[in-house]
Amino acid sequence: MSLIVDVRHDRPPLDLRLELPEGAITSVVGPSGSGKTSTLRVVAGLWAPAAGSITFGDTTWFSSAARINLPPRDRSIGVVPQRYALFPHLTARQNVEASLLHLPRAQRSPRAEAALARAHVAGLGARYPHELSGGQQQRVAVARAIAREPRVLLLDEPFSSVDRSTRKHLYAELKRLHAELGCTVMLVTHDLDEAALLSSHLCLIRRGRLVQGGATQAVLARPDSAEAARLLDYANIHRASLVSHDIDRRVSLLDWHGVRLTAPLDGRFNPGDPVDWAISQAEVLPADAGGHPAGGNTVPTTVRDLVTLGDDLYLRLAPAPAPALTLHMKVSRHVTLHRDVSADSPLLVRLTPSAIVTMAPSDDGDAGARAHE
Amino acid sequence: MEWDAIRLSLVLAGWTLAILLPAGVVLGRWLATARFAGRHWVEGLLALPLVLPPTVLGYYLLVAMGGTSSIGRWFQATTGTTLAFSFTGLVVASLLFNLPFAVQPIQRAIEAIDPDVREAAVCCGMTPWQTLLRVELPLAWPGVLSAAVLTFAHTLGEFGVVLMVGGNIPGETRTVALAIYDRAQSFDTGAAGSMSLMLLAVSFVTIAVSYGIGSRLPGSRRRS
Numbered sequence: 001m002s003l004i005v006d007v008r009h010d011r012p013p014l015d016l017r018l019e020l021p022e023g024a025i026t027s028v029v030g031p032s033g034s035g036k037t038s039t040l041r042v043v044a045g046l047w048a049p050a051a052g053s054i055t056f057g058d059t060t061w062f063s064s065a066a067r068i069n070l071p072p073r074d075r076s077i078g079v080v081p082q083r084y085a086l087f088p089h090l091t092a093r094q095n096v097e098a099s100l101l102h103l104p105r106a107q108r109s110p111r112a113e114a115a116l117a118r119a120h121v122a123g124l125g126a127r128y129p130h131e132l133s134g135g136q137q138q139r140v141a142v143a144r145a146i147a148r149e150p151r152v153l154l155l156d157e158p159f160s161s162v163d164r165s166t167r168k169h170l171y172a173e174l175k176r177l178h179a180e181l182g183c184t185v186m187l188v189t190h191d192l193d194e195a196a197l198l199s200s201h202l203c204l205i206r207r208g209r210l211v212q213g214g215a216t217q218a219v220l221a222r223p224d225s226a227e228a229a230r231l232l233d234y235a236n237i238h239r240a241s242l243v244s245h246d247i248d249r250r251v252s253l254l255d256w257h258g259v260r261l262t263a264p265l266d267g268r269f270n271p272g273d274p275v276d277w278a279i280s281q282a283e284v285l286p287a288d289a290g291g292h293p294a295g296g297n298t299v300p301t302t303v304r305d306l307v308t309l310g311d312d313l314y315l316r317l318a319p320a321p322a323p324a325l326t327l328h329m330k331v332s333r334h335v336t337l338h339r340d341v342s343a344d345s346p347l348l349v350r351l352t353p354s355a356i357v358t359m360a361p362s363d364d365g366d367a368g369a370r371a372h373e
Numbered sequence: 374m375e376w377d378a379i380r381l382s383l384v385l386a387g388w389t390l391a392i393l394l395p396a397g398v399v400l401g402r403w404l405a406t407a408r409f410a411g412r413h414w415v416e417g418l419l420a421l422p423l424v425l426p427p428t429v430l431g432y433y434l435l436v437a438m439g440g441t442s443s444i445g446r447w448f449q450a451t452t453g454t455t456l457a458f459s460f461t462g463l464v465v466a467s468l469l470f471n472l473p474f475a476v477q478p479i480q481r482a483i484e485a486i487d488p489d490v491r492e493a494a495v496c497c498g499m500t501p502w503q504t505l506l507r508v509e510l511p512l513a514w515p516g517v518l519s520a521a522v523l524t525f526a527h528t529l530g531e532f533g534v535v536l537m538v539g540g541n542i543p544g545e546t547r548t549v550a551l552a553i554y555d556r557a558q559s560f561d562t563g564a565a566g567s568m569s570l571m572l573l574a575v576s577f578v579t580i581a582v583s584y585g586i587g588s589r590l591p592g593s594r595r596r597s
Contacts, residue, residue, distance in 0.1 A: 046492055073498035085493035089511045098507060099497035148498060 001057030003152055003184055005039065009049040012038050013208035020152075020201070022057075025178055025185040027195035027216070028203045030231065035208035036188045037082075040154050043186060044079050045072040056152060056184075073102075075152070078145030078183075082157045084137045086129040092116065092140045093125030096147045111147055118180070119143035120173060135166040139173070146181060153178075153185045159194060171197055192233060196220060204231045226362040229278040235328035237278045239361060242269045252358065257321035262296050263356035276359045281314070283355035284329040287348040297351045301327060305343050308333065317347060374567055377544055378552035385460070385548060386528040389467040390521060393475040396468075397520050401479030402505065406491075420477070422470040431537025434466045438538065458540045463548075466538040467528050474523040482516020483509055522583040526576045 003020040014035050020026040028036045041047045043054060045061065048069050054062040061070045072079075078099075086095050096112035103111065116122050119139040129137055138158060145153060155174075159167045175198065178185055189195055195202055196216060203213040212219055212228040223229040226237045240256040245265060252269070254261040254277060261277070269275050287298045301317035304326065308314075311334070317327040329349060341347060404416060422430055438456035439445045448456040456462040486509060494504040510517065532550040539546025541555065549568055556565035 044496055046495065072496050073500070077496065079493070079496035081489050081493055081496075083489060085487065085489035087490060087493070087508055087512075098494070098499070101503055101507075102498060144493075144497065 001151075001184075003043070003054075003056045003186070005043055005052075005054050007039075007042055007049040007052030007054065007062075009038075009051070009208075014038055014042070014049055015208055016205060016210040018203050018210060018213065020184055020186055022184050023182050024201050025174075025187055025199040026201040026203060027187045027189055027199035028205060029189055029192060029195045030205040030211075031190060034206045036190075036205055037156055038208070039205070040079075040156050040186060040188045043152070044077055044154055045070060045075050076148075076150050077152050077154055078148055078150035079154045080138070080141045080145045080156065080158045083161060084129075084141035084158075086137055086140060086144070088129050091126050091128055092121060092132065092143075095129070095140055096125075096144045099144050099147050102148075112143075115143040115147035116140070118146065118177065133166075134162040135170060138162060138170060142174075142177070146177070146183075149181075151183055153181075153183050155185065155187045157189055158187075159189075159191075174198060192220075204228055206231060222357055223278065223359060225359050226276045226278070229276075229357065229359065233280075234278040234357070235281040235330075236284065237276060238325065240275055240277050242271055242273045242275050242358075244271050251353065254356075254358070257319070257325075259299055259319075259321050260296075261351060261356060262353040263358050264354060266358040268360070269358065274361045276361050278357045278359065279351050279355050281328040281330040283352040284317075284327055284349050285331065285352065286335060287350040297353050297356075299327065299349050299351065301347050301349055303341060303343055303345050303347055306341065313341075315341070315347075317349065374564060374571075375547075375549070375552040375556075378547050378549045379568070379571070381460075381544070381547065382529050382549040385463055385467055386525045388464050389471055389528045390525050392464075393468055393471055393524055394517070394521055397472075397475030397479050397524075398505075398510070398517065400472075400476045401516075401520075402483050402509065404476070404480045405483035420473045423473050427470065427531070427533025428537055430470055431466070431534040434462075434469065434534065434538050438462050438465070457538060458542060458546060460539075460545055463535060463539040463546050466534050467531065470531065470534050471524045471527055474527050475520045478516040478519040478523065479513060480516075482513035482519075485516075486512050518583050518586060522579050526579055529572060529575065 001022045004018070006017040008015045012035055016039070018028070018039070028039055030036045038047070042049050048062065051064045052062070053060065053064070056076070060066065060068050061075050062068060087098060090098060093109070093112050093116065096115050097108045100108040100111050113122065113125065116125055119142045121136055121139040121143060124132060124136055124140070129140070132140065138161070159170055162170060171194070187195065187199055199216050201214065202216040202219045204211040204219065206227065211231060212224055220232060223232050223234065229237050238256060240254040240261065243253040243255050243260070245252050245267065247265070250265040251262045252264070252266050254263055254275065256277070263277060300320040302320070304316040304318050306313055306315045311332055313331050313333050315329040315331070317329055319325055319327050327349065400419070404412070435457055436442060437444055438448070440449065440455065445456050456465065490508065490512070491504065494508040499507065530550055532554065535546065535548050536551060541547050541551050549572060553565050553568045553572070556568070
């Protein structure tokens with residue numbers, strides 16, 4: 001019984017089809033203004049798009065063709081808003097009871113207590129929201145959302161307002177709660193790491209369109225377009241041409257401005273085809289780092305500039321075969337301490353072959369020119 | 374002291390409050406939440422009594438309630454009495470000239486509620502009626518109280534419209550404000566002064582108490 005969202009709208013722009021598998025946590029990830037919160041609001045029934053449909057199993061929640069638009073109370077949803085939106089005039093327990101008005105009065109209090117206990121805030125029922133910390137408010141908001149025993153839980157950036165250590169606790173609690181409840185979860189977030197940690201499925205959206213969707217690890221490891229790679233924070237995206245496939249070694253050979261690059265086998269392309277390739281900046285390494293002998297996939301470069309952030313060094317490199325392009329590299333300072341690395345110094349780098357991702361060439365010109373500068 | 378006039382003023386204020394407060398909640402909520410073309414015209418119309426000279430409003434009401442108007446004729450045919458120069462006419466006029474005092478504080482208070490909180494109520498499965506009673510009114514309660522106090526106090530003190538629509542009929546339309554005017558005109562400064570002092574005290578105490586209650590209400594301080 002999956003949740004299928006297939007909607008279109010002009011302002012804000014929305015034109016996407018998402019399928020959220022039953023009982024799974026699916027992250028909807030995108031930059032600010034990508035339409036992810038609009039998508040959640042559409043699913044919640046807070047806003048009706050111009051066209052399309054939303055179905056959960058056999059139940060139609062919204063259909064522009066059939067003129068169906070169930071109100072939120074008829075959709076079996078629980079929502080945790082971004083800033084929790086607890087009712088400020090009610091205690092934590094009353095906040096949870098407010099979602100149980102469909103029950104006889106006598107049943108509300110025990111159900112609310114049970115939900116608070118599940119969310120690990122059993123002792124805080126008598127407190128008002130302003131007397132709770134950010135993490136406690138989040139837990140009360142979760143308790144309020146799950147008290148109705150919804151089939152679909154909608155979480156709108158629920159961890160963005162808490163500090164880092166609290167966030168890690170809350171991640172674990174969400175996973176545990178999900179294992180207990182088994183409901184379908186839509187997690188809206190702009191944080192890829194959060195999505196990778198929590199969700200089994202991932203939908204990348206941008207400008208109201210689905211860029212790529214699927215199992216989280218598959219999407220993270222294999223973006224299928226330059227646009228998806230950019231959203232997945234691949235700093236290096238360039239255009240090459242495919243030279244050949246080596247079936248025995250299960251690799252494909254690329255030609256990038258005269259440099260031969262080895263990438264995992266991608267049978268979608270034929271020799272001579274243009275392809276976009278991408279690699280994370282953490283997989284661009286000094287050629288002799290980690291005991292790798294200099295050899296395949298090495299590129300001579302010149303350091304354009306570098307900046308240190310904590311223990312990491314971020315370098316922008318001008319590759320010798322195409323100095324107008326930029327290779328981005330992120331390396332631990334310890335790796336480079338014994339090396340003379342400064343602006344304008346030469347540096348031979350190696351692109352980890354298994355980390356190179358090949359993609360269909362994007363329509364809008366040279367991928368390299370649009371790589372993150 | 375003209376106790377009849379004082380009693381009439383209190384009854385008039387009571388009726389106005391009883392009818393206008395629920396209407397103010399409905400209109401205030403509608404204006405606070407609805408988006409539609411021409412909204413500023415509706416808001417302007419409701420705020421008109423704030424800027425219009427009371428005699429102008431009173432004149433139009435007198436014309437509308439008079440025997441030559443269809444409303445006036447209909448009322449006379451139905452009830453056997455005239456609407457102008459009657460207590461009922463006074464109530465109708467009072468409702469109209471108090472509209473902005475009843476609607477605006479409630480509208481502003483509901484507008485001040487975090488839209489996320491209102492949406493959270495909807496997502497909790499509340500009906501619009503439940504959202505109003507359990508979330509919006511408790512949070513907008515200071516605004517509702519302000520509306521009540523302003524409406525009550527303003528009705529007690531209104532002069533121009535009351536004079537135009539009601540005349541000055543003892544026991545029927547002679548309110549305390551008219552009584553003060555009459556006594557002052559006839560140099561009875563003792564009665565005029567005592568009634569003015571009473572009106573001043575009632576207005577001051579009512580407003581001060583409402584401010585005091587408002588600052589202690591949950592909606593006025595418990596914002597997360």
